[in-house]
Amino acid sequence: MKVKVTKECMGDRRCNDLCPEVFEYDEDELKSIVKFDEVPSEYYALVRQAAEECGAFAIEIEDDN
Numbered sequence: 001m002k003v004k005v006t007k008e009c010m011g012d013r014r015c016n017d018l019c020p021e022v023f024e025y026d027e028d029e030l031k032s033i034v035k036f037d038e039v040p041s042e043y044y045a046l047v048r049q050a051a052e053e054c055g056a057f058a059i060e061i062e063d064d065n
């Protein structure tokens with residue numbers, strides 16, 4: 001699975017709280033970033049939940065394999 005956070009991120013860090021293993025807040029970019037190029041499979045469910053719950057629709061799952 002490949003995931004990205006778009007520039008629409010409003011920085012409320014909700015995804016960071018839900019899945020800190022994958023998402024972290026970048027103080028320079030002022031938005032959340034994804035720690036992995038390929039997200040480990042054990043985090044798929046949480047990443048999908050984070051994408052659904054992101055109020056800015058800023059989490060894009062690019063490749064769901």
Ligand code: SF4
Nearest residue numbers: 009010013014015054
């Ligand atoms: S939940 Fe969405 S808006 Fe909030 S920090 Fe994460 S990507 Fe950004």
